Amino acid sequence: MSWPTTPAELDALGQEILAGAPGVITGAEVAFGELTLTGPAATVVEALTYLRDAQGFHQLIDLSGVDYPERAKRFDVVYHLLSMTKNRRVRIKVQTDEDTAVPSAVPVFPAANWYERETFDMYGVFFDGHPDLRRILTDYGFHGHPLRKDFPMTGYVEVRYDEELKRVVYEPVKSVEWRNWDFLSPWEGAERGFAAILPGDEKTAEEGAK
Numbered sequence: 001m002s003w004p005t006t007p008a009e010l011d012a013l014g015q016e017i018l019a020g021a022p023g024v025i026t027g028a029e030v031a032f033g034e035l036t037l038t039g040p041a042a043t044v045v046e047a048l049t050y051l052r053d054a055q056g057f058h059q060l061i062d063l064s065g066v067d068y069p070e071r072a073k074r075f076d077v078v079y080h081l082l083s084m085t086k087n088r089r090v091r092i093k094v095q096t097d098e099d100t101a102v103p104s105a106v107p108v109f110p111a112a113n114w115y116e117r118e119t120f121d122m123y124g125v126f127f128d129g130h131p132d133l134r135r136i137l138t139d140y141g142f143h144g145h146p147l148r149k150d151f152p153m154t155g156y157v158e159v160r161y162d163e164e165l166k167r168v169v170y171e172p173v174k175s176v177e178w179r180n181w182d183f184l185s186p187w188e189g190a191e192r193g194f195a196a197i198l199p200g201d202e203k204t205a206e207e208g209a210k
Helices: 007-020 040-055 112-123 201-209
Strands: 027-031 036-037 059-067 075-083 088-096 157-162 167-172
Touching: 007 027, 007 040, 040 075, 040 088, 059 112, 088 112
Parallel strands: 036 088
Antiparallel strands: 027 036, 059 075, 075 088, 157 167
């Protein structure tokens, strides 16, 4: 049997998956040439198990988060799966909020371990049943989650080495007033009422005097 490649074939596959995992996978649509599935966060382990065992998606390529702060369930957790035997990909998305944990996919795909730690670190999404859920990219004392849309560009703390204490210390970010620096531009100087002197102008003046 040839594996689906056209939008119509992918849509048919989506309907097959919906029929094979009722209540576990609840939506299917074709986007960007790939099949995108949706379902409840509480049943994501069952959904991933079905896709692995019944549909041949044996490899977890990626797992990450997406932040939509205006939604009550502000986070999408997105899983990308690959079938090596059928050369096709599929993504499945579930929604959650800041307080509701998503079941860990580590029992189904051990590669989810570090992906879930990264999603927790960057977005603050919790994964229930994860064997070692702690930060992986930021420091242990880091405050906040950098990929949230409401995370300030300056962060919350800054790091410096204290010579007296002989160690690295964390301090609140000190706000710096916006300064309107006036960098002299030779092209704007005449318009401002003064002439900018550039290197080499003195030679031009000497040659003109001769």
